[in-house]
Amino acid sequence: MQGYGEEMIRIIPRLDIKGPNLVKGVHLEGLRVLGKAEDFASKYYTDGADELIYIDVVASLYGRENLLEIVRRAAQNIFIPLTAGGGIRTIEDIRELLRAGADKVAINTAAIRNPIFISEAAKVFGSQCIVISIEAKFRSEGKYEALTDNGREKTEKDVFDWAQQAVSLGAGELLITSIDKEGTGRGYDLGLIKMISESVPVPVIACGGAGKTEHFLEVIETGHADAVSAASIFHYHCLERLRSAEKFTEEGNVEFISQNRESLDFMKKRLEPVDILTAKKYLSDSGIDCRAVEAFREVIKAEKI
């Protein structure tokens, strides 16, 4: 397979945002605060992340101002594509996020309620800007239902059909999150990703379930994902580094670490946290072409452009 002009796999940390904080669901126990989103984001940038995805998980409750502020700050010193989502309903919402510094937007609920919104948005901003986020819940062999609102609301839409429709309306990429695998660390839903990736012409970003480096390889080789997104596996590695650098005195984290020692240990048992550089080295050694970052970390630190 190694040949002429294959596509290059992208590794995309996903940052779920609540207020100024990076949060992560631990099983279904709700959201835990991990730290300030910007601390994680800048580490990921210098580690060689290919893009970043920000999702405001409570956008409807707090409005979009939090997300806008986080994107605005990130865009000041992070020069890779930034995708932002959570609560986007109108063309004006998209414009605001782009103005704040996003390069793409991720849309779920509004697109399901009104699929024509996809073509309207693609017409104004271009397809490359429109990422349709699909939350897939396993129903029966080969059948998945698309959910909205972080897996809380049913839609009765079949994920496979919805993916085709979204692409035909102008979606530039699909972000496919397995609700069943999300937060488990047990690996991506390979069948789900393969089914969609092989049936659409646009790139598919696999999300949900990465617990160790081998999971990336699986979803690329077996699931034919074009890009891999992950949260905990990177966040917990980053958290350790930020803590050892004693950067962490924010109340959210102290609270998290003191009160949730158990769940942190629990997470560590299930996860084999890794940094992006190491993950890329592993993929590259396994014959997967990705943007080399061997020297990148040193270069980008030293280079003040």
Added chain:
Amino acid sequence: MKGTRPVTVIIDYGMGNLFSLERVIRYLGGIAVVSSDSEAIASAERVILPGVGAFGDGMDKIRKMGLIAPILKVIDAGKPFLGICLGMQLLMTESEEFGRHRGLDIISGSVRRFLEPENGCSNYKIPHVGWNRLLRPVESSQWQSSILSTTVEGEFVYFVHSYTVVSQRPEHILAETEYGQRRFCSVIRSKNVFGCQFHPEVSANVGLRILKEFLYAV
């Protein structure tokens, strides 16, 4: 030219998001003016023609907004001019995207779609989305003295496109990239006119260096 703050006009013709580009130019110490005013474009010190979307739509908008003449004028005046993505493609003679369309015809050549991946054994998709390498063409002597003078061969930049530029003159090709069974032109140059198929504004430090060269060195 170090020390001066260059004014760069970013042409706004309604094709895509210009905010990231504007922000990066400011980050690099330049002054960015987003404009669709003929006068401002014709008399600019430096011009960037950005853009995403379909070739035909892009040319239609440029034509309807009366921007062909000011673009040709500022290029004739020898001012540094950079087309990015669709902006690069529009510099060419013509495109085969959804029928034939004439371009600005500033650089001789055409715009063609990637070869469709074969069913079953496809190891690439169209559009080409993601990072890829800048490679030195076999016959190239221009790399060093261009916007690539601080770029090392093999460095990565970020692409989003389904069509590629096919230059009629090999000497215009500054850099190439491999994708979809094709080695295509990723940076083009004819005198003061440059084109990048990738998006330097989201290409991390490599992209920043390329834009910096465009702003200060050429």
